Amino acid sequence: MTYIEKGTKEYRKASLSLFLGGFVTFAILYTTQPLMPIFAKEFHVSASRASISLSVSTGVLAIVMLIVAGLSDAIGKKRIMSLSLFFTSILGLLTSLSPNFMTLLIFRSLLGIFIAGVPAIAMAYVAEEFNPKGIGQIMGLYISGTSFGGMAGRIITGVLTDLFSWRIALMTIGGISLILSLVFWLTLPASRHFVKKTLDWETAWAAYKAHLSNKRIIALIMLSFLLMGSFVTLYNYIGFLLHDPPYRLSETMIGFIFIVYLCGTFSSIYMGKKADKYGRSIILKISITIMVGGAILTLVPSLIGIIIGISIFTFGFFASHSIACAWVGDCAVNNKAQASSLYLLFYYLGSSLVGSFVGHFWTQFHWIGVISLISVLLVCGYPLVLFAQKGEQISTQYNIKIKKGL
Numbered sequence: 001m002t003y004i005e006k007g008t009k010e011y012r013k014a015s016l017s018l019f020l021g022g023f024v025t026f027a028i029l030y031t032t033q034p035l036m037p038i039f040a041k042e043f044h045v046s047a048s049r050a051s052i053s054l055s056v057s058t059g060v061l062a063i064v065m066l067i068v069a070g071l072s073d074a075i076g077k078k079r080i081m082s083l084s085l086f087f088t089s090i091l092g093l094l095t096s097l098s099p100n101f102m103t104l105l106i107f108r109s110l111l112g113i114f115i116a117g118v119p120a121i122a123m124a125y126v127a128e129e130f131n132p133k134g135i136g137q138i139m140g141l142y143i144s145g146t147s148f149g150g151m152a153g154r155i156i157t158g159v160l161t162d163l164f165s166w167r168i169a170l171m172t173i174g175g176i177s178l179i180l181s182l183v184f185w186l187t188l189p190a191s192r193h194f195v196k197k198t199l200d201w202e203t204a205w206a207a208y209k210a211h212l213s214n215k216r217i218i219a220l221i222m223l224s225f226l227l228m229g230s231f232v233t234l235y236n237y238i239g240f241l242l243h244d245p246p247y248r249l250s251e252t253m254i255g256f257i258f259i260v261y262l263c264g265t266f267s268s269i270y271m272g273k274k275a276d277k278y279g280r281s282i283i284l285k286i287s288i289t290i291m292v293g294g295a296i297l298t299l300v301p302s303l304i305g306i307i308i309g310i311s312i313f314t315f316g317f318f319a320s321h322s323i324a325c326a327w328v329g330d331c332a333v334n335n336k337a338q339a340s341s342l343y344l345l346f347y348y349l350g351s352s353l354v355g356s357f358v359g360h361f362w363t364q365f366h367w368i369g370v371i372s373l374i375s376v377l378l379v380c381g382y383p384l385v386l387f388a389q390k391g392e393q394i395s396t397q398y399n400i401k402i403k404k405g406l
Contacts, residue, residue, distance in 0.1 A: 002192060003131040010189050014129070015141050017188035018122060022145030024085050024177045024184070025118045027153030028092040029057060031173055032108065033235055034154045034255055035166050037243045043101035048359025051236050056105055058232070059352035060112025065120035065341040070204035077121045077128075077191050084117025085181035091115075092174030096167040119348075123340035127329035129191060133276075135326050140272030143322040144265040147314075151261030158255015207335035211342055216331045219387040220324050224347040226381045227291075227324065229354030230374045231317045234295065236355050237362050237370050238310065247303055260311040264318030271319035272326065281389035284323045288381050290316030295374045299367065321347075327388065 004011050032039070032053040040050040072080045091111045098104035122142055130138050153173055160169035211217050235258075242249045242257070249257075267287075275283040294313030298306045325343055332339030354377070361369035 004129050004189065004192075005131055006137075011130075013187045014189050015138065017184050018126070018138070018142040019145035019148075020180050020184045021081060021085060021118045021122055021188075022142050022147075023149030023152070024180050025088065025115055025149065026146040027149035027156075027173055028088055028111070028177055029061075029115060029153075030054065030150045030235075031092070031095075031153050031157050031170055032057075034158050034239055034251065034258070035161065035169075036236065037239050038161065038166055038251070039101065039104075043104075045101060046359070047237070047240055047362060048356060051356050051359055053101075053104060053108055054232070054236065055352040055356040057108045057112040057115070058348040058355070060109050061116045061119070062345045062348035062352065064113050064116040065344050065348075066208070066338075068116045068120040068341070070338075072121050072124070073204075077125045078185075078188055080117045081121050081125070081188070082181070082185040084114055084121075085177070085184055087114035088118075089174055089178040089181050092177055093171055094174075096170035096174065119344050120341050123325055123329055123343070124336040125191065127332075127336045127340070129189070132330070135276075135329065137269060137272050137276065139326040139329075140269035140322045143268035143272075143318055143325075147261045147264030147268060147318050151258045151265075154258035154261075155255045158251045158253075158258075161255075162250055162252040204338065207338040208342060211332060211335070211339050214331060216388045217328060217339060217342065219384045220328050220331070221343045221346040223324055223381050223384040223388075224321075224343050225350035225354075226377045226384075227288075227317060227320050227350070228347045229350030230291065230295070230377045231313075232351040232355040233358045233370060233374055234298070234310070234313060237358065237367070238298075238306075240362065241367050242303075242306075257307060257310065260307065260314050263311050263315040267315040267319040268322040272322045275323045275326070280323050280327050281385055284320055284327075284385050285382060287316045287319035287323065288378055288385070291320065292316075292375055292378050295371050295378070299371055331388075 004014055036047065036050040036053065039045065039053055040047055043050075068080060068084075088111060091107055091114060095104060095107040095111065098107060123139070126135060126138055126142065156173055157166070157169040160172055238257070239254050241247070242254050271283055271287055291313050294309045294311070294316060297309030297312060300306065300309065325340070328339055328343045329336055358370055358373055361373055365372070
């Protein structure tokens with residue numbers, strides 16, 4: 001079977017495309033996150049309700065990805081991802097014109113539908129088209145694009161909101177994304193291993209059912225819920241913390257704090273390589289530990305301490321996510337798109353449900369309540385990694401026996 005091999009022109013083009021796909025998706029998806037305090041004031045809503053501007057997108061995205069995976073088998077992965085990026089960019093532009101909070105939520109809901117094409121399919125594209133020996137690194141590159149996009153989107157939003165308005169900020173990001181979507185379509189290699197299938201929902205649901213009987217996949221998708229729920233929670237409410245005394249930071253200053261996403265851009269690639277070398281389970285457990293340490297450090301009543309804590313937390317998250325999602329692709333022998341969609345279903349449900357639910361912890365217990373819940377969620381991730389590791393060992397032993405004819 002011919003794969004896209006490292007060092008080739010096709011590999012470089014595919015790497016650039018996947019990076020841009022992750023960049024556009026997350027730049028637009030998370031533009032409302034640093035704007036939540038502004039939405040709360042301008043539209044006269046609570047912090048918990050303002051967070052719905054993000055949660056509604058990730059919630060819809062989580063559900064639609066289950067459908068998109070089936071469509072990709074009939075239409076093609078490149079076509080689905082290209083269309084997804086184009087319509088996502090258009091909706092990013094339309095969101096800037098929202099006259100009220102309800103209209104904004106409607107546009108953000110529609111965004112959740114169309115944005116699903118890239119995250120649902122990119123992981124499956126990587127698992128099918130690239131040499132399995134280097135999947136950790138290329139998945140890390142895609143994840144680095146998501147982290148860089150999330151960072152750039154937030155920084156641009158913060159600066160342009162201070163200089164002009166949040167509407168100009170969203171319009172600018174939508175325009176940039178439209179251009180990058182065209183580059184993605186022109187540079188991503190067509191799928192070599194794509195076999196067109198008739199759209200058969202019964203078969204698609206059967207594939208989901210089969211994956212849900214795989215205990216390793218179940219452990220990893222539950223882990224994705226905990227990881228993303230913790231990550232989005234911290235970033236949802238850090239803006240409220242830094243807007244309040246004694247920090248009183250402007251939108252520009254809060255936006256630039258998201259530059260710590262560069263830690264994720266680095267860690268997703270670096271720790272992905274380490275996982276390929278030393279094993280996924282040990283590096284994943286180390287990465288979760290890093291997240292816990294970073295979260296606790298943000299309790300230090302110092303702006304420098306908070307920034308360092310966020311940086312460490314972000315490093316650990318993107319490392320954990322890149323390893324876990326690559327692991328899911330490896331666990332699925334067939335129907336990798338459906339396995340990726342299940343992982344991301346729980347991933348974005350974590351973002352949507354935990355991200356909004358913690359608003360009550362912020363209201364009642366302030367920042368210490370937010371960090372306490374994040375720490376509990378992450379500690380619950382350790383047994384899931386151990387479970388996935390045990391399942392991998394059993395599977396490896398079974399395959400060895402099969403090869404020996406035992």
